[in-house]
Amino acid sequence: MTTSPNPREIAIADFNYTLPDDRIAAFPLADRDASKLLVYEKGQISQGQYRQMANYIPGNYLLVFNKTKVVEARLFFTKPTGATIEIFCLEPHPSYTDITTAMGKSGSVLWNCLVGGATKWTTGLVLEKNIVSKYGQLTLKAAIESRNTDTFTIRFEWMPIRLSFAEILHEFGVIPIPPYLNRSTEITDAERYQTIYAQQEGSVAAPTAGLHFTRRVFEDVHKKNITTAFVTLHVGAGTFKPVKVLQIADHDMHAEYIDVDLNTIMELKAANGRIIAVGTTSLRTLESLYWMGVKAALYPHNKLGELEIRQWEVYDELQTHSIPVNDALQILLDRMETESISRILCKTQIMIVPGYPVKMVKGLITNFHQPKSTLLLLVAALIGPDWKKIYQYALDNDFRFLSYGDGSLIWCHQA
Structure with a gap:
């Protein structure tokens, strides 16, 4: 060749x-x-x-x-003003030895993410989302830990703390289908x-x-x-x-x-x-x-x-x-x-x-x-x-x- x-x-x-x-x-x-x-x-x-x-x-x-x-890596939060912030969870913070360990974290975790609407999210503002699921009432909070060259390190915290981050993503997140499909994620994409x-x-x-x-x-x-x-x-x-x-x-x-x-x-x-x-x-x-x-x-x-x-x-x-x-x-x-x-x-x-x-x-x-x-x-x-x-x-x-x-x-x- x-x-x-x-x-x-x-x-x-x-x-x-x-x-x-x-x-x-x-x-x-x-x-x-x-x-x-x-x-x-x-x-x-x-x-x-x-x-x-x-x-x-x-x-x-x-x-x-x-x-x-594939994990439900796309999260959507709404600010008190009504503006939408999209967080795309890319990979765990380097402090974790591997993804499996980071996915198993309970209560809180650090994740490197892309953020849509980042200009609307000031450092110090904690975003919060609440849902009712099979686990009962769930609360997920997100705050900017640091701003990196191409990404943001986001600190996620949730209740109840017994749940793993993988379980939290499954309840709050959306499957991130490729952008070139030019459509929103549908229920069938999960399978x-x-x-x-x-x-x-x-x-x-x-x-x-x-x-x-x-x-x-x-x-x-x-x-x-x-x-x-x-x-x-x-x-x-x-x-x-x-x-x-x-x-x-x-x-x-x-x-x-x-x-x-x-x-x-x-x-x-x-x-x-x-x-x-x-x-x-x-x-x-x-x-x-x-x-x-x-x-x-x-x-x-x-x-x-x-x-x-x-x-x-x-x-x-x-x-x-x-x-x-x-x-x-x-x-x-x-x-x-x-x-x-x-x-x-x-x-x-x-x-x-x-x-x-x-x-x-x-x-x-x-x-x-x-x-x-x-x-x-x-x-x-x-x-x-x-x-x-x-x-x-x-x-x-x-x-x-x-x-x-x-x-x-x-x-x-x-x-």
């Missing part, structure tokens, strides 16, 4: 295409697995439906899913903007490739001896952050939390490379695990939770220390035993663009992404310039785009 001699020099303008508004799926289909599936392999394109997924994957492959759960296997609360956006999977699809792939494993990457709003710079080197990739248990790493090692990532978030998690194994070898005195993957280091110093995949995974397993831990909790900022050497997977299942997005760059990293052929085929054959749209099974050129 064609690669840039320096991934930092990639011009984002080269990853543009025209996406008409009427091709963006504002709502999901009635049946999840009725969505179209574009299949790309060795330069050839065919199509079917998600419910036929088992027909396109050989037996003895491992499908890896992201089991994160449909969530995978059927979602477990760990913490995302503000869905891992959308998984939205198409049903129990029927899982049953069919299992009958073919295709196995499944689950990782967690809590999707941040930065996933949809548009690239506004000319060269990708100037784009700041968001960091996200990953959570992978020991049994899953053992399954990845046993798969011997016969792995397909379901979604870009699963792929970023898998590739991050590989580089964590490399860093664990390079920095034997650092704990695994300290081995955060930074945006460009996989193209620089780490690349010169590449090792076989199963060696990297075994290093992780050995270190987990040494540290007496059963899960890896860490942050990753990995950015996968053309020029990146894919390590962990043979293929990717993914939706069709926005023009000039980091997600489109990731697809191009796997298959090179053929991304243009795939997207033109999808446009010419009435595929639906973005989160609620159709998807693709892409076999990597590098595989």
Whole structure:
């Protein structure tokens, strides 16, 4: 495949295409697995439906899913003057070790947020909202703790204090569907903007490739001896952050939390490379695990939770220390035993663009992404310039785009 001699020099303008508004799926289909599936392999394109997924994957492959759960991260408060303040909860304050811990906080919590109508909210003014729910009378208060460069740190306090922040968001908040859907959240989004296997609360956006999977699809792939494993990457709003710079080197990739248990790493090692990532978030998690194994070898005195993957280091110093995949995974397993831990909790900022050497997977299942997005760059990293052929085929054959749209099974050129 064609690669840039320096991934930092990639011009984002080269990853543009025209996406008409009427091709963006504002709502999901009635049946999840009725969505179209574009299949790309060795330069050839065919199509079917998600419910036929088992027909396109050989037996003895491992499908890896992201089991994160979207939280009701959008909160609306009304000031005494009647003005509306919208708070979008992005991620917990850095003082918490991980999202699960922060979600479990009771009584109060600090959260980094975007604020709509911030000019109407003076520091010191405490916003309050009261509702009646299955827990009885609930009160939620919000106050500005600090103003950051791009966000606000908000202190939330609530009664009764026995409830967790996850429970509070579920009662007070709204599912944050993507802005490009150009509509308000509806009741059905609470179910449909969530995978059927979602477990760990913490995302503000869905891992959308998984939205198409049903129990029927899982049953069919299992009958073919295709196995499944689950990782967690809590999707941040930065996933949809548009690239506004000319060269990708100037784009700041968001960091996200990953959570992978020991049994899953053992399954990845046993798969011997016969792995397909379901979604870009699963792929970023898998590739991050590989580089964590490399860093664990390079920095034997650092704990695994300290081995955060930074945006460009996989193209620089780490690349010169590449090792076989199963060696990297075994290093992780050995270190987990040494540290007496059963899960890896860490942050990753990995950015996968053309020029990146894919390590962990043979293929990717993914939706069709926005023009000039980091997600489109990731697809191009796997298959090179053929991304243009795939997207033109999808446009010419009435595929639906973005989160609620159709998807693709892409076999990597590098595989």
